[in-house]
Amino acid sequence: MNINLEERKLDVKHVHVRAHALRDSSGNIEFVGTVNDITERKAAEEARRSSEERSRLIVETIPGLIAVMTPQGEVEYVNRGVLDYFGRTLEELKKWGTTDAVHPVDLPHVVTTWQHAIETGLPYEIEHRIRRVDGEYRWFQLRGLPLRDADGHIVRWHNLLTDINAQKQSEEKLRRSEMELRQMLDLAPQLIAVYGPNRERLYANRVALDYLGFSLEEWRQSPGSGNYLHPDDKERGDVFIDRAVARASADELELRLRRRDGNYRWFLTRFNALRDEQGQITSWYVTGADIEDRKQAEDTLRRENVALREEIDKASMFEEIVGTSPALKAVLSRISKVAPSDSTVLITGETGTGKELVARAIHRRSDRASRAFISVNCAAIPRDLIATELFGHEKGAFTGATQQRLGRFELANGGTLFLDEVGEIPSETQIALLRVLQEHEFERVGGSRRIRGDVRVIAASNRDLQAAINAGSFRSDLFYRLHVFPIEMPSLRQRRADIPLLVEYFIDRYARKAGKKIKRVNKKTLELLQSYPWPGNIRELQNVIERSMILCETEIFSIDESWLPQWPLPTAEPKQQVELPRRLLVEEKNMIEAALKEARGRVFGPTGAAVKLGIPRSTLESKIRSLKINKSRFKAE
Numbered sequence: 001m002n003i004n005l006e007e008r009k010l011d012v013k014h015v016h017v018r019a020h021a022l023r024d025s026s027g028n029i030e031f032v033g034t035v036n037d038i039t040e041r042k043a044a045e046e047a048r049r050s051s052e053e054r055s056r057l058i059v060e061t062i063p064g065l066i067a068v069m070t071p072q073g074e075v076e077y078v079n080r081g082v083l084d085y086f087g088r089t090l091e092e093l094k095k096w097g098t099t100d101a102v103h104p105v106d107l108p109h110v111v112t113t114w115q116h117a118i119e120t121g122l123p124y125e126i127e128h129r130i131r132r133v134d135g136e137y138r139w140f141q142l143r144g145l146p147l148r149d150a151d152g153h154i155v156r157w158h159n160l161l162t163d164i165n166a167q168k169q170s171e172e173k174l175r176r177s178e179m180e181l182r183q184m185l186d187l188a189p190q191l192i193a194v195y196g197p198n199r200e201r202l203y204a205n206r207v208a209l210d211y212l213g214f215s216l217e218e219w220r221q222s223p224g225s226g227n228y229l230h231p232d233d234k235e236r237g238d239v240f241i242d243r244a245v246a247r248a249s250a251d252e253l254e255l256r257l258r259r260r261d262g263n264y265r266w267f268l269t270r271f272n273a274l275r276d277e278q279g280q281i282t283s284w285y286v287t288g289a290d291i292e293d294r295k296q297a298e299d300t301l302r303r304e305n306v307a308l309r310e311e312i313d314k315a316s317m318f319e320e321i322v323g324t325s326p327a328l329k330a331v332l333s334r335i336s337k338v339a340p341s342d343s344t345v346l347i348t349g350e351t352g353t354g355k356e357l358v359a360r361a362i363h364r365r366s367d368r369a370s371r372a373f374i375s376v377n378c379a380a381i382p383r384d385l386i387a388t389e390l391f392g393h394e395k396g397a398f399t400g401a402t403q404q405r406l407g408r409f410e411l412a413n414g415g416t417l418f419l420d421e422v423g424e425i426p427s428e429t430q431i432a433l434l435r436v437l438q439e440h441e442f443e444r445v446g447g448s449r450r451i452r453g454d455v456r457v458i459a460a461s462n463r464d465l466q467a468a469i470n471a472g473s474f475r476s477d478l479f480y481r482l483h484v485f486p487i488e489m490p491s492l493r494q495r496r497a498d499i500p501l502l503v504e505y506f507i508d509r510y511a512r513k514a515g516k517k518i519k520r521v522n523k524k525t526l527e528l529l530q531s532y533p534w535p536g537n538i539r540e541l542q543n544v545i546e547r548s549m550i551l552c553e554t555e556i557f558s559i560d561e562s563w564l565p566q567w568p569l570p571t572a573e574p575k576q577q578v579e580l581p582r583r584l585l586v587e588e589k590n591m592i593e594a595a596l597k598e599a600r601g602r603v604f605g606p607t608g609a610a611v612k613l614g615i616p617r618s619t620l621e622s623k624i625r626s627l628k629i630n631k632s633r634f635k636a637e
Contacts, residue, residue: 065140065161071154073118082161087133103129103137114144121146121154127164139168191257191267191288197281199245208288213260230256230264237269244271245284254295257288266295321357322505323498327490331358338485339365344437346422346482347460349489351619352539355460356420358487363416368456371415374408379421380618387429388445397446409442409453416456421622422482423463423474430475437481457482462622492534492541499530499541506542507557510549518549522558532564535588536615543614565591589627592620593634601634 068077106128117124124144129137140161147156191208201220233255244251250272256264267288274283347355363373392407468474548559595609602608604617
């Protein structure tokens, strides 16, 4: 029989053949069998085998350690990664105890978690360290997932271990860094707090917690800052924080915080924002530096200044303006009119007439009375230092400038600056002073930053400034800036009616100081005091009465005529009235030259001419210049 294989397709199947041998009665063997078609079963087995092989290949390529375990926790299968990591075969792993692989510190938690999963059949996830074949422990994340049959029974546990050692090292490094940072913050002497972008409380350093008497959790849960801010500062503090948050910028404020013992201390608080790479605020850092000592020092200095000012007022030439003469009343009227304004005032008059007293009266009656009154005698400061005295200087501005110094304009900010003997200011400084009066701005010597000043200027001079302008020693534009509101202080010769009041006033002051009781004034003495022309004005009268009080031994006040030069009494003749000022100047020059001769040309000091004449050094220097006296020739003599 011929078969054409190309024309006929063969159908190959898997069969299962079962045969039995049977003997008949004659003893002959007969075979009986059955043939079953198992093609489909074989195909299913092959498909399952192929699927398992593919799954096994996939499992082997996963970057992790995979283990399949029975419901009781026995190892059934592991991938190549497990074998390589532990350096053992599957059979060895089945007999290898978990306690040999897991880090001793992590073992109790691992065992507890695994037992709970076996009992509940719930998935689990845990991080722990596993020892590698070389003995090194590495961090792994273990995830366990149960596989169930159709009836819901667990047939296997699939476990995946992912190496997270690098992540753990980074976390540990970050943790150590944060711990070091917290230690640094805890060691910082300032109070430090960290808030979230929405002002939620995150962290406070140990100094802050100890100061407030809170634990970190108590501080986080406390209702707000009102329970430890001083009641007088609470509103300012809230406005300060709201403004800083609204503007998203750094700011600072001085306020008082309550300590755990209930006492308040002053702190300089700074609010700073921390931003991410996109510029968004991630947190707020608040620092508080204790400035209680500084505040107490400032308060002490302020009290001392007030006391000093009161003492100066009491010990100065006047405690108040004394007199009722028409000339003085005219001055008082002008003081009351100009005081409420901020206009610049120029006070002129002879030396000793009380120009500084007028300046202080203007300041006390102005809106600046609560702020500083700074007085500068321009004639008493060397010409090369007057600029730095008025405007201050920066560190290194000149030789010897070892630190920054504030000038009188800065110290008088908000108050009044009195420039006595303003005609003695050198030309180069006059320009800077003119700029301050015009623009209310100045620069420190050696500096470039403009400083704005809110200062009222009152100037005074006993020189003829118009003559100085003609001589080229004083700027006319500065004069007109100062001459906004002029006040001329009358000499004592022009207010003789006030002499009895002034005598009574000075006698009362110095009698109380000396512990003496004066009942009345010698009539001849009073006539002498009223007839004397007083070239040194009220200051000279004060000195004479103080000297007489020291020597007075009775209850009747009198003076020695020899202390007053013999001046001719004024008459009504016009010629003598014209002649008097010239003769006064001549006599004054003779007195100064005699004192300089006796002091061998020395102006100041215990044996100087100023002490001998009983007038201030600056006044004597001014008179020497105005009278053109050459004091050097007395040194030669």
